[in-house]
Amino acid sequence: MTAILPRRAALRALAGLPALMSAGALAGTREDFAQALERDPRLLGFATARAESLAAPLAPLRGRLPSGLAGILWRNGPAEHERFGHRYRHWFDGDGMVQAFAVADGGASHRARILDTPKRRRETRAGKRVMPAFGTPGSGPLLGPDDMNAANTSMLAHSGRLMALWEGGSALEVDPATLAAGKFVAWHPDLAGLPFSAHPKVEPDGTLWNIGFVTRPRPSLLFYRIDPNGRLLKANLVDAGPLGMVHDFVVTARHLVFLLPPFVLEPERYGTFLDSHIWRPQLGTRVLTVDKNTLEPVRRHELPPGFHFHHGNGWEEPDGTIRLDLCQSPDPRFVTEDFRGVMDGRLRFGSPHPRYRLAVLRPDGTAAIEDGASGAAEFPRIDPRYTGRRHRAVFALAGGDAGEGWPLRRIARLDPEGGETDAWAYPRHQVPEEHVFVPRGDAEADGWLIGPFLDLRRRATGLNVFEAARVSDGPLWEGVLPYPVPLGLHGIFAPA
Numbered sequence: 001m002t003a004i005l006p007r008r009a010a011l012r013a014l015a016g017l018p019a020l021m022s023a024g025a026l027a028g029t030r031e032d033f034a035q036a037l038e039r040d041p042r043l044l045g046f047a048t049a050r051a052e053s054l055a056a057p058l059a060p061l062r063g064r065l066p067s068g069l070a071g072i073l074w075r076n077g078p079a080e081h082e083r084f085g086h087r088y089r090h091w092f093d094g095d096g097m098v099q100a101f102a103v104a105d106g107g108a109s110h111r112a113r114i115l116d117t118p119k120r121r122r123e124t125r126a127g128k129r130v131m132p133a134f135g136t137p138g139s140g141p142l143l144g145p146d147d148m149n150a151a152n153t154s155m156l157a158h159s160g161r162l163m164a165l166w167e168g169g170s171a172l173e174v175d176p177a178t179l180a181a182g183k184f185v186a187w188h189p190d191l192a193g194l195p196f197s198a199h200p201k202v203e204p205d206g207t208l209w210n211i212g213f214v215t216r217p218r219p220s221l222l223f224y225r226i227d228p229n230g231r232l233l234k235a236n237l238v239d240a241g242p243l244g245m246v247h248d249f250v251v252t253a254r255h256l257v258f259l260l261p262p263f264v265l266e267p268e269r270y271g272t273f274l275d276s277h278i279w280r281p282q283l284g285t286r287v288l289t290v291d292k293n294t295l296e297p298v299r300r301h302e303l304p305p306g307f308h309f310h311h312g313n314g315w316e317e318p319d320g321t322i323r324l325d326l327c328q329s330p331d332p333r334f335v336t337e338d339f340r341g342v343m344d345g346r347l348r349f350g351s352p353h354p355r356y357r358l359a360v361l362r363p364d365g366t367a368a369i370e371d372g373a374s375g376a377a378e379f380p381r382i383d384p385r386y387t388g389r390r391h392r393a394v395f396a397l398a399g400g401d402a403g404e405g406w407p408l409r410r411i412a413r414l415d416p417e418g419g420e421t422d423a424w425a426y427p428r429h430q431v432p433e434e435h436v437f438v439p440r441g442d443a444e445a446d447g448w449l450i451g452p453f454l455d456l457r458r459r460a461t462g463l464n465v466f467e468a469a470r471v472s473d474g475p476l477w478e479g480v481l482p483y484p485v486p487l488g489l490h491g492i493f494a495p496a
């Protein structure tokens with residue numbers, strides 16, 4: 001195979017990352033957090049993992065597990081929030097913990113393990129925290145993105161491999177039997193060490209698409225097209241103008257679509273990765289539509305400024321109009337302020353929350369965006385068989401009643417054309433995490449929802465299974481572990 005990227009471009013993208021370095025103090029606020037947790041049990045989800053490895057069966061609390069549901073809910077999230085006496089300063093910083101909720105034969109069990117990445121092993125050898133993180137300074141040295149790869153954001157099962165994903169570095173192989181961290185994945189020798197983001201899209205035929213947010217020599221987007229056997233078919237590095245972290249995207253029949261929030265990386269700013277991002281609302285939200293065959297941009301649109309992490313899905317109409325959904329907030333303060341505050345023991349969630357919104361991108365270059373449902377919404381998931389096709393069901397965590405202190409207390413079904421169509425509110429003492437759809441029959445959204453929650457009364461993590469067509473009936477089955485696990489981010493369900 002000829003070079004996927006000009007070698008020089010790949011090497012430049014891997015060159016030193018001074019923008020990610022900072023001479024700031026390493027000390028966190030471990031004591032402050034411990035005191036705050038005494039006062040406010042809701043902070044339990046942001047406490048550090050109580051052990052490097054955990055394993056236990058789930059004790060059933062109600063209902064029966066559906067006989068057809070068998071497989072593993074793989075999850076990942078920052079979990080080691082404190083090391084060597086120091087506490088990280090942002091929720092997204094801690095070393096990742098892979099979790100396996102195995103469901104079979106009417107019962108469920110749990111295993112979890114901190115991923116011992118090269119970054120973490122280096123710090124173990126040093127006996128102190130060394131490397132910079134997303135929102136916490138470090139002293140390095142940092143020669144490439146994987147030197148700070150915490151592997152803490154999501155999971156991917158593809159072409160016979162299980163992988164832990166992070167926003168800014170390579171996918172990390174994980175041994176499904178032991179949960180041990182393996183090697184970083186190089187999809188092609190020329191791309192070894194370059195970022196492979198945490199929200200890849202897998203089409204029903206197994207084709208895998210992803211992006212990498214490359215920061216050097218200037219912020220750029222790296223596009224990946226990978227066949228069902230894990231073979232890289234094409235990659236392209238595109239300079240898209242002012243750019244910040246691009247967390248997610250949608251795939252349609254013919255295009256990849258990227259909404260670029262005006263939260264842009266200005267590497268000359270000397271701070272953490274997060275501190276180097278500046279809110280520039282005057283840039284608006286730029287939209288980049290990329291041809292799937294050439295991986296070159298073919299259309300550009302502009303939308304009002306906003307910040308988002310996640311999309312549900314997108315599709316293309318016969319006339320070329322693209323429609324997509326996302327969970328968007330007016331600005332990124334929930335990331336820059338609220339998710340920092342929880343690490344210091346300040347659980348306020350005072351910033352504007354993301355809402356479920358719909359964007360339309362017309363072939364004449366015009367574009368519009370509007371609310372698709374009222375209230376806060378995040379962690380949208382779809383029936384994976386509808387990736388890139390017109391969908392009518394998104395399952396998301398949604399806002400509850402005002403004033404309850406936790407912004408996402410319900411599990412809701414959203415319809416891009418009809419708003420919220422079904423929902424169930426978790427009791428006040430339970431904090432739901434992302435719920436994943438598991439297909440059963442042929443029709444869209446015929447299946448189950450499975451997702452964990454943190455039970456603040458029991459001080460333990462639990463797991464719920466819902467009939468996806470009747471979320472408002474409440475869980476079909478509920479089980480609970482004998483221990484809490486830090487609140488995680490994303491997961492996948494791998495059928496048995």
Ligand SMILES: [Fe+2]
Nearest residue numbers: 247309310490
């Ligand atoms: Fe995400």
